[in-house]
Structures are given as C-alpha cells and as structure tokens.
Amino acid sequence: MKIFGIETSCDDTAAAVVEDGVKVLSNVIASSIDMHQATGGVVPEVAAREHLRQISPVVDKALADAGCEWKDIDAIGVTSSPGLIASLLVGVNTAQTLAYIHQKPLIEVNHVHGHIYANFLERKTPPQFPLIVLTVSGGHNELMLMRGHHDFVKLGETLDDAAGEAFDKVARLLGIGYPGGPIISKLAEKGNPDAYHFPRPMLDGDNELNFSFSGLKSAVRREVEQLKKSDDQTIADLCASFQQAVIEVLVDKLALAVSRHKVKEVHLAGGVSANRLLRQMAREKLPDKLPVYWPVEQIFCTDNAAMVAGAAYYSLAH
Numbered sequence: 001m002k003i004f005g006i007e008t009s010c011d012d013t014a015a016a017v018v019e020d021g022v023k024v025l026s027n028v029i030a031s032s033i034d035m036h037q038a039t040g041g042v043v044p045e046v047a048a049r050e051h052l053r054q055i056s057p058v059v060d061k062a063l064a065d066a067g068c069e070w071k072d073i074d075a076i077g078v079t080s081s082p083g084l085i086a087s088l089l090v091g092v093n094t095a096q097t098l099a100y101i102h103q104k105p106l107i108e109v110n111h112v113h114g115h116i117y118a119n120f121l122e123r124k125t126p127p128q129f130p131l132i133v134l135t136v137s138g139g140h141n142e143l144m145l146m147r148g149h150h151d152f153v154k155l156g157e158t159l160d161d162a163a164g165e166a167f168d169k170v171a172r173l174l175g176i177g178y179p180g181g182p183i184i185s186k187l188a189e190k191g192n193p194d195a196y197h198f199p200r201p202m203l204d205g206d207n208e209l210n211f212s213f214s215g216l217k218s219a220v221r222r223e224v225e226q227l228k229k230s231d232d233q234t235i236a237d238l239c240a241s242f243q244q245a246v247i248e249v250l251v252d253k254l255a256l257a258v259s260r261h262k263v264k265e266v267h268l269a270g271g272v273s274a275n276r277l278l279r280q281m282a283r284e285k286l287p288d289k290l291p292v293y294w295p296v297e298q299i300f301c302t303d304n305a306a307m308v309a310g311a312a313y314y315s316l317a318h
C-alpha cells in the first residue's frame with residue numbers, strides 16, 4: 001500500500017511517498033529556515049507564505065521521485081495538528097483537494113505521532129510493543145507509552161518549554177544562530193560540560209515524569225549577562241554545560257519511566273533525537289538488554305512527510 005504524506009506544521013514544506021509504513025520511495029523537504037535565521041525563530045506569517053509558494057512543486061517532486069502516478073497511490077495522509085495554524089491550513093487544504101480530485105481516502109495525522117512513526121521507517125524488523133518513546137523537538141516534549149499501533153498513553157510532558165525550544169532560545173541568547181540544537185551540540189564538542197553548573201530541573205510528586213526547561217534557560221541568561229568575556233572557549237563551555245543539563249534531565253526521566261513499565265523497546269524521536277549525547281546517555285543509563293532506537297536516517301529526526309505517510313498507513317492498516 002502506497003501512502004502520499006504531506007507535512008506543513010512549522011517551517012518545512014514536505015511531501016513523501018511511503019510503502020507499507022516502512023519503505024520510503026520519496027522524501028522531499030523545502031525548508032524556509034534561511035528566512036527565520038535573522039529572527040532566531042520561526043515567524044508564522046513568513047512560514048505560511050513560503051508553504052504557499054512551495055507546496056505545489058514539492059508535491060509534484062515527491063510523486064515523480066517515487067516513480068508514481070496518482071493512480072498508484074492508495075491514500076493521502078496529512079498533519080492536521082498540532083502546529084502553526086496558517087501553516088497547517090496550507091497542507092490540509094492541499095491534501096483535501098488532492099483527495100477529492102484523485103478520489104483517495106484522506107487520513108489526518110497528529111504531528112507528534114508522526115515523529116514516533118519516523119522511527120519505524122526503513123526499519124528491518126517490526127516494532128515490539130509495548131514500548132516507551134521520548135519525543136523531543138522544538139514544539140513538543142513528551143514521554144509516551146505505546147501499547148500498539150496508534151495506542152498511546154501519555155506519561156509526561158513539558159510544563160513550559162520543549163527541550164528543542166530551550167536549545168533554540170539559548171542559541172539566540174548566545175547569538176550563535178538558528179536552529180540552536182545542531183549548532184550548540186557542535187560547539188559543545190570543544191567545551192567543558194562541568195565549566196558551569198546549571199540546574200537539572202527534575203520536579204517531583206505528580207510531576208515526576210513532566211519536564212520544565214524555562215528555569216534552566218533563565219539560568220543560562222543570568223550567566224551570559226554576567227560574562228566578562230565571550231571568547232570561543234567560553235561559548236563552547238556554556239554550550240557543553242547547558243547541553244549536559246538538558247540531556248541529563250531527559251535521560252533521567254526516560255529511565256524513571258522505563259523502570260515503571262515493562263517494555264520491549266525504547267525510542268528517541270523528534271528533532272532533538274539527532275543529538276549525539278542524548279543517544280549515548282540513553283544507551284548508557286538504560287538497562288543493557290533493552291534496545292534503544294532512534295530514526296534510521298538523520299533526515300527522519302526533524303520534520304518530514306515520510307513520517308506522516310508512515311503514521312497514516314498504520315491508521316488504515318490496523
């Protein structure tokens with residue numbers, strides 16, 4: 001079964017064709033990231049206008065790259081929430097129009113669930129349930145128990161900023177560019193993670209599996225305001241110390257969730273799952289025998305439409 005996926009929830013205009021939820025036949029992404037670099041974050045109005053410009057060529061290319069015609073496509077999947085409303089509308093209207101013209105079923109996909117289905121793309125073996133997944137990106141930060149396809153129980157979420165958002169905001173504070181995650185993790189390679197001691201906001205009681213990163217971001221701001229010098233080494237040390245604090249919190253909460261549920265697999269999904277330290281610490285801190293997965297290809301970590309087509313397939317097929 002071939003599904004055509006469309007994703008426009010933030011700043012990436014994406015379309016893809018995926019076979020049986022696993023085999024990626026095409027995966028086209030046009031990003032308006034350059035236009036958001038000056039502002040250090042996505043401007044919704046700018047993102048929506050770029051989607052309008054890009055959506056038709058991206059759709060055409062995804063179909064052509066897959067070597068398909070519309071008659072070969074079984075259904076259309078589209079991200080319908082959560083996301084920037086003007087951006088979502090471009091993708092949803094396009095998908096509705098294509099579904100109507102070509103007489104295909106239309107499947108709405110939740111963006112966070114899409115990120116989780118990115119982890120099953122191009123995987124050689126089917127996922128083993130139940131599993132726990134940490135979805136961390138710029139817009140969301142959730143711990144979920146997945147009992148079967150599209151059977152999710154939310155275990156925890158952020159009470160304020162998502163981890164990716166914290167990376168982006170700290171990068172803006174340091175004036176080192178956007179998006180912050182990849183830039184901070186690169187600079188952190190040359191920094192000392194013990195140079196600054198930033199808080200590890202753990203929360204307890206009913207919030208034990210929830211997250212909060214706004215205090216950590218403020219702690220970095222206070223440190224930056226007091227800086228006497230801002231040479232390359234100081235910036236690298238700040239990046240390494242901040243990254244260490246975020247990742248320790250993410251992995252500690254993940255390990256706590258895993259200790260409470262008997263699961264067969266653990267997954268890291270979403271933009272921040274590209275982070276090397278997160279992958280390494282998750283492997284180190286979780287029980288040895290428990291397999292830890294992340295997207296097979298780096299391009300499946302951040303927003304893409306193959307993940308949407310994958311999630312849509314399992315809505316239809318299960």
Ligand code: KG4
Pocket residue numbers: 010136137138139140163164165167168179180181182185270271272273274275276301302303
């Ligand atoms: O999934 P995504 O493309 O968009 C949302 O749904 O939000 O994730 C983008 C986020 C950004 O906040 C970016 O800074 C973060 O993922 N990110 C990273 C890394 N690569 C991307 N964060 C930490 N380390 C990385 N290597």
Ligand code: ZN
Pocket residue numbers: 111115137139270271302303
């Ligand atoms: Zn996303």
